[in-house]
Amino acid sequence: MKLLNQPPTAKGPAEWFTGDVWFDVIHRGEEPSRTRANMVRFAPGARTAWHSHGLGQALLIVEGVALLQSRGGLLIEARPGDVVWTPPGEEHWHGAAPGHFMTHLALWEGDDTVWREHVTDADYTATPATTRR
Template sequence: MKIVKQPPTAKLPAEWFTGDAWADVILRGEDPSRARANLVRFAPGARTAWHSHGLGQTLYIVEGVALIQSRGGEIVEAHPGDIVHTPPGEEHWHGAAPDRFMIHLAMWEGDDTAWLDHVTDAEYNGPRVSAKR
């Protein structure tokens, strides 16, 4: 067993995020592990750009109200304790509701994230459905 020294909290880049978001690296597995986990904090209205992960991604909502959408799908509103999985290669975005901070634990494998275009305000402000249908 060892205590792992973590890097400092990082402000996430405007190339990949609209608004303010910060990440703390929880896990960056060493070979042969490809496991990754970040605790990500979003200011109200902040969100990722459209992106996909080669092996998928799982989000565990820790605090606040999360908005998540797959390309062509509905915006899903998720709350603390909800778990959302996007399969390999599925284009999606996630972020905070306009009036709430949001924290999620993002888990994925490898470094093959494909970053795409930013989510427009019209896309972000589209109709929502609850994760608890």
């Protein structure tokens, strides 16, 4: 067992995110491990571009209000404690709802994320299919 040195917090690149997004790499496994874990903080209205993961991705919503959508699917609103699974290869996006910060723990394997175009304002501002108050 060893205590790992953590890299400094990094700003999410504009190619992958709309708005202000910051992430902390919690774990980046070394071969043969493929484990990845990031804590990602989104300012209100910030979101990822469309993307997919070769082996899928799990998100644990830690704080705030999240919006998530799979390509062609309904917009989902998620709250702290919710866990969202995106299957391998499924294009999706996730981010903070308007007027709310949001933090999630992202868990995935490998470096095979495929980044696509930015999410349109029309997709982002659609009425969520699931909301809880």
